Amino acid sequence: MASPPRFDIDVAAFWQDPYPTLSKMRQQAPIAYVPQLDAILLTRRDDIVExxxxxxxxxxxxxxxxxNRLMGQNLMRKDGEAHLVERRIIFPALSPKAVSECWRSQFQNAADHLLQHLEPKGTADLVKDYALPLSAEALKSITGLIAANPQDMDAWSQAMIDGIANYGGDHAVEARCHQATASIDAAIDAAVSRREETQDQSLLSVMLRADMPMDQIRANIKLVISGGQNEPRDAIAGATWALLSHPDQYSKVVRGERNWTHVFDEYVRWxxxxxxxxxxxxxxHTLRGINFAPDDRVFFMFGAANRDEAYFSEPDRYDLSRDTTKSIPFGAGPHxxxxAWASRALVAYVALPSLFNRLKDLRLDESKPPEVGGWAFRGLLSLPVLWEPA
Ligand code: HEM
Structure with missing residues (x-):
């Protein structure tokens, strides 16, 4: 039995591109203490799944x-029965039935509306002009905060993400997070006071109907905004970039050999x-001969697991022909x-096919390379594209 070995990382390089470091960790020290993050990282798929x-x-x-401190104790920070009770309550708002009967048509309307405005322009930053507002519109429907402004939704989400990663205690970051959570509370109060909106299938409505205490409702709405805005945004922009920068893969979609679900699944693996x-x-506890002690902080590195050579050959390649069923981009346990269903519908059934069908000769703007960053949350920061204006 041994303590986890130490593995040092360059945090700035890790943010730019974590994959070379994660690959080394999987080979040399798959369970390791990283002092720069003050956490024990698990980087192999099987270890995380166990x-x-x-x-x-x-x-x-x-x-x-x-x-917990900044957003309240939401269901993602609970275990066992306490977690399950709240998971059951929110299920009707996010179930496959809710997605197909309520949300999908609303996602489609939002995508059509955005594309109608974009089509004559011939140029855009696809993150800012399509992925971000579309993701926000979807989240407005799902949460029930339909009066929110899409840019605010994105800014709230980012402020909370920055706040919960603010291990250095930067006061400005904390203040921005408090401002965002106060604005969300105000938006919740306004939506609750409009009683008719509590009859729909939104998260706010299903939690109110279940008489969940108001502080839990607030915490869960904040969780969904912090976790439900940037991921679909990043998957929409990222999968578009993956196809435009891998024409050989895009031609598999054009020829009908692979579909938009394959595009999405392989992107969130990659x-x-x-x-x-x-x-x-x-x-x-002991795992693979490594000791864990109470209050150790552990990071399950899903991004590393999804490039585990034991399951994915040439894992750094974006390859639509591969089998992605062993990947775990949505987690591998009770949380x-x-x-996941809402994301698949939004990205694979609506956002990507609508974009590629509507904008003719969509291509990267070679004069402005896209920017990519992050490791806990990773995605495109900008994606300049061109097309033939209609
Ligand atoms: C491509 C899009 C998305 C990805 C890749 C993604 C990924 C994840 C991951 C990795 C977790 C943590 C799982 C774990 O610790 O085992 C998670 C949790 C969660 N996600 Fe997503 N997510 C996405 C979109 C969304 C959306 C759109 C919503 C809501 C509208 C959402 C709501 C949640 C909730 C509520 C949890 C906590 C579940 C629990 O603790 O039981 N996610 N997501």
Missing amino acids: AEPNIEVFSSHQPEGLM ISPIGMSPRRVAKH FCAG
Whole structure:
């Protein structure tokens, strides 16, 4: 039995591109303590798949964590029955039935509306002008905060993400996060006061109908905004970039050999929008001969697992022909993403086919290279594109 080996990383390089470091970790130290992140990282798929369901050891309850302190204790920071009770309550808002009967047509309307405005222009930053507002419109419907402004939705989400990663205690970051959560509380109060909106299938409505205490409702709405805005945004822009920069793969879609679901599934394997999910060790445990002690911080590195050579040959390649069923971009345990069906419908059934069908000769703007960044959350920061204006 041994303590986890130490593995040092260059944080700036890790943010630019975590994959070379994660590959080294998988080979040399698949369970390792990274002092720069003050956490033990699990980078092999099998280790994460074994550890994540073991909630007695790898607990989501992190009372001292920044997420609890800044956003309230949402269902993602609970274990066992306490988690399940809330998961069951929100299910009707995110179930496959809700997605196909309520949300998909609303997603399509939002995409059509955005593309109608874009089509005559011939040029855009696809992150800012399509992926971001479309993701926000979808989230407005799902949460029930339909009066929110899409740019605000994105800014709230980013402020909370920055706040919960603010381990250095930067006051300005914390203040922005408090401002965002106060604005969300105000938006919730306004939506609750418009009683008719509580009759729909939105998250706010299903939680109100179940008489969930108001502080839990607020915490869960904040969770869904922090976790449901940037990932679909990054998957829409990222999958578009993947196709435009891999014409050989795009031609498989054009020829009908692969479909938009393959495009989405392979993208979230290749560049996982959520690269990591944290846990707190609740009691002594040993995994692969490595000791874990109470209160150790553990990061399940989903992005690393999805490039594990044991499951994916040439894992750094974006390859639509591969089998992605062993990838875990949505997690591998009881906290499996509650928004997975909504995301697939938004990205694979609506956003990508609508974009590629509507904008003729869509291509990268070679004069402005796209920017990519992040490791806990990873995605395109900008994606300049051109097409033939209609
Ligand atoms: C491409 C899009 C998305 C990806 C890749 C993604 C990925 C993830 C991941 C990795 C987790 C943590 C799983 C774990 O720790 O085991 C998670 C949790 C969660 N996600 Fe997503 N997500 C996406 C979109 C969404 C959307 C659109 C929503 C809601 C509208 C959403 C709602 C949630 C919720 C509520 C949880 C917490 C579940 C729980 O604790 O039981 N996600 N997601």
